[in-house]
Amino acid sequence: MTLTRDGIAYRVACDLPEGAYVNLGIGIPFLITSYLAPDKEIFIHSENGILGVGPVAAPGQEHPDLVNASKDYITLVPGSAVFDHALSFTMIRGGHLTHAVIGAAEVAANGDLANWRMPGQKVPGVGGAMDIAVGIDNLYVAMTHVTNNGQPKILTACKCPLTAPRCVKRIYTDMALIDVTPGGLLLREVAPGLSSSVVENATGAPLRIADDCREMDVPLTFNGVALRC
Amino acid sequence: MIDKTLATCAAAVASVFDGATIMIGGFGESGVPGQLIEALRQQGATNLVVIHNGAGFHDFALGGLIKDGRVRKLVASFPNYPSATAFRERYLNGETALELVPQGTLIERIRAAGAGLGGFYTRTAAGTELAAGKEIRVIDGRQYVFETPLRADFAFLKADRGDRLGNLSYRYAMRNFNPVMATAANVVITEVEELVAVGALAPDDIHTPGIFVDHVVKAERHPRLFEPRHQERTT
Numbered sequence: 001m002t003l004t005r006d007g008i009a010y011r012v013a014c015d016l017p018e019g020a021y022v023n024l025g026i027g028i029p030f031l032i033t034s035y036l037a038p039d040k041e042i043f044i045h046s047e048n049g050i051l052g053v054g055p056v057a058a059p060g061q062e063h064p065d066l067v068n069a070s071k072d073y074i075t076l077v078p079g080s081a082v083f084d085h086a087l088s089f090t091m092i093r094g095g096h097l098t099h100a101v102i103g104a105a106e107v108a109a110n111g112d113l114a115n116w117r118m119p120g121q122k123v124p125g126v127g128g129a130m131d132i133a134v135g136i137d138n139l140y141v142a143m144t145h146v147t148n149n150g151q152p153k154i155l156t157a158c159k160c161p162l163t164a165p166r167c168v169k170r171i172y173t174d175m176a177l178i179d180v181t182p183g184g185l186l187l188r189e190v191a192p193g194l195s196s197s198v199v200e201n202a203t204g205a206p207l208r209i210a211d212d213c214r215e216m217d218v219p220l221t222f223n224g225v226a227l228r229c
Numbered sequence: 230m231i232d233k234t235l236a237t238c239a240a241a242v243a244s245v246f247d248g249a250t251i252m253i254g255g256f257g258e259s260g261v262p263g264q265l266i267e268a269l270r271q272q273g274a275t276n277l278v279v280i281h282n283g284a285g286f287h288d289f290a291l292g293g294l295i296k297d298g299r300v301r302k303l304v305a306s307f308p309n310y311p312s313a314t315a316f317r318e319r320y321l322n323g324e325t326a327l328e329l330v331p332q333g334t335l336i337e338r339i340r341a342a343g344a345g346l347g348g349f350y351t352r353t354a355a356g357t358e359l360a361a362g363k364e365i366r367v368i369d370g371r372q373y374v375f376e377t378p379l380r381a382d383f384a385f386l387k388a389d390r391g392d393r394l395g396n397l398s399y400r401y402a403m404r405n406f407n408p409v410m411a412t413a414a415n416v417v418i419t420e421v422e423e424l425v426a427v428g429a430l431a432p433d434d435i436h437t438p439g440i441f442v443d444h445v446v447k448a449e450r451h452p453r454l455f456e457p458r459h460q461e462r463t464t
Contacts, residue, residue, distance in 0.1 A: 046402070049256075050401075050402055060457075062455075063401065065400050065401035065402050065403040067257045071257040084408045085406050089333035125305075126332070126359065127331075128333060130353045130359065162357045164357065
């Protein structure tokens with residue numbers, strides 16, 4: 001059994017601590033906002049100048065000037081602030097945000113990240129990914145473990161152009177939670193019912209298995225949304 | 230009496246010349262001076278270099294300007310989303326060039342120009358192909374990339390409210406690139422949703438002081454620059 005995209009987001013959300021200031025990327029990372037525990041005060045940053053992003057606006061309640069980096073119409077939470085791009089990237093590049101969760105095409109065993117130009121992509125685009133990768137200490141990747149064709153995305157060395165070298169600290173996938181350590185990749189958790197050897201076979205780099213490696217604590221569903229499949 | 234207001238967007242963009250470099254504010258649909266860009270499409274200047282985070286949408290505003298074949302080069306961080314159809318077509322045909330700049334580097338290059346700085350060193354893009362050919366300097370044991378200031382002949386901005394002195398106030402995420410671009414162009418033209426009397430904007434609420442602004446024109450939000458998903462689904 002593996003996690004759904006929402007399941008990956010749920011598992012990341014469990015690890016974000018009270019007081020975190022978090023930049024969330026497009027895709028799976030954005031789903032994390034749905035799974036943050038209401039008793040933890042966590043501020044979500046959007047690169048276009050918002051700290052304190054709330055849930056997506058209800059239909060009919062959209063405001064034209066409240067959008068996030070995914071161009072979704074969003075709301076603000078109490079205590080939010082808005083500012084210009086220079087200050088927004090001062091927060092990012094200056095190391096003021098505590099966490100970032102970002103998607104990836106490939107992650108290497110040494111923490112190299114590739115997520116701005118996929119194989120065959122004709123028009124390049126980088127957005128804020130390179131700034132986020134160098135500036136935010138706890139850089140977490142949230143992605144599927146393998147490509148749609150079943151090829152590993154966690155590799156000994158990235159094949160796609162790098163976003164930044166040696167920046168990823170932790171990888172959350174539908175199969176596993178893996179830490180990037182000075183000694184290489186460390187398998188910390190596996191999806192419920194999955195063996196570590198299945199994860200190893202789907203990974204294109206050597207994995208060490210943590211002494212306390214365990215099954216992820218992710219329920220089957222949350223508020224009616226499937227977290228496992 | 231200082232009066233930076235102009236009656237029409239056409240008057241505001243009249244001085245744009247062939248080959249000009251134009252900064253355009255906005256992120257997504259927010260803070261984009263859509264009516265100024267439409268006026269520029271009518272005005273006719275061509276062979277333009279445009280500095281903007283994205284590449285416009287479909288066939289209107291910046292998307293339309295690109296589709297019309299008027300943009301020689303785009304300087305952007307994120308031009309590769311599905312609705313940037315005009316740029317995609319012209320870029321792949323080799324008709325519009327692209328200088329791809331990481332978003333934080335893009336805003337800081339503009340800020341540096343406006344602040345009178347000769348550039349800066351950033352860790353962003355170090356060790357990647359976007360640093361190719363650029364000066365690298367090791368500071369405190371880490372690699373930094375030298376980036377140059379980015380100026381323009383014109384800046385097209387959008388604000389919520391403005392007065393005849395050019396003082397501007399933005400709303401929510403409309404701010405984005407606008408206040409920084411206001412500092413980095415020879416001629417700064419702003420589209421405002423509301424024109425207010427001098428003194429109506431409290432000093433604390435002025436995000437761009439009028440010293441940076443040359444022209445202010447009142448215009449309604451471009452009708453296609455607000456398309457909520459639920460409306461898209463029903464139309």
